Amino acid sequence: MRTRILASLAVATVCTLALGACAGDSADEAGGAPATSSPPMATTGPAMMDGEFGPGCAAVPTDTADPGSFAAMAKVPVATAASGNPMLSTLVSAVKQADLVDSLNSADGVTVFAPTNDAFAKIPKADLDKVLADKKMLSGVLTYHVVPGKLAPGQLAGPHKTLQGGMVTVTGSGTDFKVGPAATVVCGNVQTANAVVYLVDSVLMPPS
Numbered sequence: 001m002r003t004r005i006l007a008s009l010a011v012a013t014v015c016t017l018a019l020g021a022c023a024g025d026s027a028d029e030a031g032g033a034p035a036t037s038s039p040p041m042a043t044t045g046p047a048m049m050d051g052e053f054g055p056g057c058a059a060v061p062t063d064t065a066d067p068g069s070f071a072a073m074a075k076v077p078v079a080t081a082a083s084g085n086p087m088l089s090t091l092v093s094a095v096k097q098a099d100l101v102d103s104l105n106s107a108d109g110v111t112v113f114a115p116t117n118d119a120f121a122k123i124p125k126a127d128l129d130k131v132l133a134d135k136k137m138l139s140g141v142l143t144y145h146v147v148p149g150k151l152a153p154g155q156l157a158g159p160h161k162t163l164q165g166g167m168v169t170v171t172g173s174g175t176d177f178k179v180g181p182a183a184t185v186v187c188g189n190v191q192t193a194n195a196v197v198y199l200v201d202s203v204l205m206p207p208s
Contacts, residue, residue, distance in 0.1 A: 053153070053175040056116065056186030056199055059087055070190060077105035078112055078195035087187075087199065090120040097132055098139045104146070110195045111151040111160075113168070113179050115203045116186065123203060140164050144206040150196045153177075153189055166206045180204050 052060075052070055064071040067084025074081075079101045082088045091114055095101055104112075120128060131138050144164035151160070156177055159169045171178050177185040183202035190197040 052187060052189050054185055054187040054199070056087070056201075057190075060085065060187065060190075073197075074191045074193065076193050078107070078110070078192040078197065079104040081192040081195075081197070082114060087116045088114055090117045091115055094120075094132060094138060094142060098135055098142055100139065100142055105194070107146075107194055109148070109150045110163075111147040111149060112195050112197045113145045113147075113183070113185075113204060114197050114199050115145070115183075116199055116201060119183070119200060119202050140206055141203070144168065145204055152196070156188075156198070162206075164206050168204060 060070060061068045063069055066072060068086055072081075072084060076084075079092070079095055082095070083092045095104065104110075123131075131141060141164075144162045144166055146163040147160040147168070148163065153175070156170050157173060159167050162168055168180055172185075175188070177188065177198070179185065179198070179200050180202075183200040183204055185198045186201050187199040190199065
């Protein structure tokens, strides 16, 4: 008798946790229509992420008429989009110095890891001036920040071949990514007409 009571309690507990699943089974046994349940809600994982992410995105202008806003950048190619973003003025100057504006604007779908002004500020001025004065070296550094294909956040982790020819590895998931050994994505999944941009807090240096 005690065993039957414990078994009954166990069944009742399971039914409660199953949120009515047992009631549906009873209806089936009684010849009634089977109970139906709502389909599970879809979850949004990294591969399905829509929109920009990261603490650095707060510095992007919110006025859609501003050329640096997300809405405005989405309508123009990547070099033009960067020129309107106040966080990327040093990068824009470097791109112009390397004569890469037309190449980037005409690229057919790329991913750009864009160093912010603060990223360039980490480099000693003498070293930065040396790179800016050497067009070939500067071009190599900048193209190391560009990967063929538009990578969504869910496709970001892993090794990628850059336009410079070297490999860059991205680690992380969700909204937390590192590019190379030290650069952190501070504002990601920024759309332009021909590229997806991930703003990073350090300049990537190609392997020597």
